[in-house]
Amino acid sequence: MENHNPPSCECTIIHEDAIKRVRAAMPSNESFYGLANLYKMFADNTRIKILWALSREEMCVCDLAALLGMTKSAISHQLKLLRLSNLVKNDKLGKNVYYSLADDHVRDVFEKGFEHIGHT
Amino acid sequence: MENHNPPSCECTIIHEDAIKRVRAAMPSNESFYGLANLYKMFADNTRIKILWALSREEMCVCDLAALLGMTKSAISHQLKLLRLSNLVKNDKLGKNVYYSLADDHVRDVFEKGFEHIGHT
DNA sequence: TCTATAGTTGAGCATATATTCAACTGATGT
DNA sequence: ACATCAGTTGAATATATGCTCAACTATAGA
Numbered sequence: 138m139e140n141h142n143p144p145s146c147e148c149t150i151i152h153e154d155a156i157k158r159v160r161a162a163m164p165s166n167e168s169f170y171g172l173a174n175l176y177k178m179f180a181d182n183t184r185i186k187i188l189w190a191l192s193r194e195e196m197c198v199c200d201l202a203a204l205l206g207m208t209k210s211a212i213s214h215q216l217k218l219l220r221l222s223n224l225v226k227n228d229k230l231g232k233n234v235y236y237s238l239a240d241d242h243v244r245d246v247f248e249k250g251f252e253h254i255g256h257t
Numbered sequence: 258m259e260n261h262n263p264p265s266c267e268c269t270i271i272h273e274d275a276i277k278r279v280r281a282a283m284p285s286n287e288s289f290y291g292l293a294n295l296y297k298m299f300a301d302n303t304r305i306k307i308l309w310a311l312s313r314e315e316m317c318v319c320d321l322a323a324l325l326g327m328t329k330s331a332i333s334h335q336l337k338l339l340r341l342s343n344l345v346k347n348d349k350l351g352k353n354v355y356y357s358l359a360d361d362h363v364r365d366v367f368e369k370g371f372e373h374i375g376h377t
Numbered sequence: 378t379c380t381a382t383a384g385t386t387g388a389g390c391a392t393a394t395a396t397t398c399a400a401c402t403g404a405t406g407t
Numbered sequence: 408a409c410a411t412c413a414g415t416t417g418a419a420t421a422t423a424t425g426c427t428c429a430a431c432t433a434t435a436g437a
Contacts, residue, residue: 148319148329148413151353155314156324162313164371169305172370176299181425185293186283193282194275198384199268204276209268211426213385232383232434233271242373249369250292251284253362268383301395318414331396333415352404352413 178222179246183207184215187236191225192244197233298342299366303327304335311345312364317353 150156179185186205190196198216202209216236219225224243228235238244270276299305306325310316318336322329336356339345344363348355358364 148322150319150323151317151413152320155316156320159310159313159316159324163306164309168371168374169302169309171374173300173302173305175370175373176296176305179296180293180300182289182293183425185289185296189284189289190279193279196275196279197271199270199382200272200276202268203270204279208427209384210386210428213383214425217385229434234384246369246373249366250295251288253295253366254288254291271383303395319412328397329414330398330416333413334395337415349404352411354414 174222175246178219178224179250181215183211184219187212187215187219188224188238188243189247191236191238192247195228195235195237197235199233201236294342295366298339298344299370301335303331304339307332307335307339308344308358308363309367311356311358312367315348315355315357317355319353321356 179188183205187201190201190204196204198209198212201207201216202212205212216225216227220227223239225236226239228237299308303325307321310321310324316324318329318332321327321336322332325332336345336347340347343359345356346359348357
């Protein structure tokens with residue numbers, strides 16, 4: 138009855154104080170959305186392999202396709218997403234397009250991930 | 258013709274040396290799979306909010322449902338995935354089930370993410 | 378200019394996944 | 408014992424997404 142947030146929960150609120158504290162410190166919806174989107178880029182087998190490879194060497198689309206045993210098209214589609222997320226940049230050189238990591242921050246995110254994997 | 262890796266690329270290999278170097282240092286398929294799966298847990302708006310909230314306070318399902326304005330069912334489904342990925346643990350207490358982060362590593366992954374967001 | 382090759386793109390398809398819904402379990406209090 | 412409420416679960420649905428395919432652009436070399 139007194140639900141102001143439409144698709145709300147169907148229960149009597151138990152720890153209102155805790156909820157208030159958390160809500161007060163909560164980042165904006167946009168922050169979460171952006172963060173989730175960042176992680177989405179790491180959340181696919183192909184993309185994570187591409188990112189890892191590029192963290193090692195600058196590579197062109199064909200190189201990545203050969204490395205991962207996939208078509209240029211599939212790789213190109215994923216590279217586009219990575220580009221739109223500002224995780225990789227490209228450098229046109231003749232017929233080839235060389236891709237590399239946009240910045241070293243990407244490498245950091247990786248390391249944290251691999252650490253966690255190692256721990257479990 | 259000499260493609261041993263079936264769904265391979267359709268191009269003459271350009272930088273065979275680079276590919277060899279990267280392939281030599283490449284983590285196993287399982288590692289990438291595990292890592293992608295870890296990031297997948299952070300790659301959804303609901304789950305990332307749950308994880309963030311739990312990094313602040315231990316909470317029961319109803320609390321999370323109220324906080325995020327969602328049904329207990331939706332929250333419970335996501336908590337199950339997080340549990341299976343060993344990112345959260347639960348503590349039964351009477352009628353309530355209290356959830357909290359499984360370990361502090363999770364918090365670290367967050368921070369790296371928020372840092373990156375802040376930089377761009 | 379003509380051909381070959383690197384790369385991109387959009388549509389279509391198949392799969393994965395987030396939420397809803399309804400039914401259920403289990404603990405509490407009367 | 409019974410009603411109530413927290414939480415879980417499985418099926419169903421709607422949406423998101425990764426890859427394929429075919430067509431396209433652009434650059435290099437003949």
